[in-house]
Amino acid sequence: MSVIDGILPDLLEQLFQTILCYNIFMLILAKPLQKLIEAFERLPGIGPKTAQRLAFYLLHVPQGELDKFATALINLKKDTVMCSVCFNISEQDPCEICASSNRDKSLICVVEQPIDILSLERTGKFHGVYHVLHGAINPLQNIGPDEINIAQLLKRVQNTTQPVYEIILATNPNMEGEATAMYITKQLKTQNPKIKVTRLAHGLPVGADLEYADEVTLSRALEGRREY
Numbered sequence: 001m002s003v004i005d006g007i008l009p010d011l012l013e014q015l016f017q018t019i020l021c022y023n024i025f026m027l028i029l030a031k032p033l034q035k036l037i038e039a040f041e042r043l044p045g046i047g048p049k050t051a052q053r054l055a056f057y058l059l060h061v062p063q064g065e066l067d068k069f070a071t072a073l074i075n076l077k078k079d080t081v082m083c084s085v086c087f088n089i090s091e092q093d094p095c096e097i098c099a100s101s102n103r104d105k106s107l108i109c110v111v112e113q114p115i116d117i118l119s120l121e122r123t124g125k126f127h128g129v130y131h132v133l134h135g136a137i138n139p140l141q142n143i144g145p146d147e148i149n150i151a152q153l154l155k156r157v158q159n160t161t162q163p164v165y166e167i168i169l170a171t172n173p174n175m176e177g178e179a180t181a182m183y184i185t186k187q188l189k190t191q192n193p194k195i196k197v198t199r200l201a202h203g204l205p206v207g208a209d210l211e212y213a214d215e216v217t218l219s220r221a222l223e224g225r226r227e228y
């Protein structure tokens, strides 16, 4: 018998015990707690242990606070709309940025997610408008150009009543973000060879998400953008 043959049954038994313990744990839990733990577990980055900790923590929170939390959750989607111009999430359509007369409509910054707008707005350096793709091209997850808002961007740029001078591609500096930027550039240049297409440059670490970048890094990246 090899060493692996000896270890494997042990590992399987450990795994079986863990699953058994978890099932027993869920069985003895009060139903409302169980439901909350299961709901937390569905959130990204939350494992069973964290879900349990959060649920038990909330038991100690005053009912009034819990009601406010629940109301915020219920109204999250009911009270928000997607901007029909830039696809940002807002309380109004068009969103505050698109509706503002202080923003330069000839300068469009293309981002993957609405949360990226918050990061760029924190720099206070950008006075143009945005276009949210709601994703990036990712062949491994079957996300092609048609699954994100690229066609809408091309249509927006084509609109002659609102001429666009420059497109800043602020997709994430990872493989998917780069592939998306390259695809958009090709499409934009085919449509209008004279359009200026730039890409965020210095400062952003490769492989990181825009969401986690600090203001200084993002400011430098914006200042150091180059023709793409």
Ligand SMILES: [Zn+2]
Binding pocket: 083, 084, 085, 086, 087, 088, 094, 095, 096, 097, 098, 099
């Ligand atoms: Zn908008």
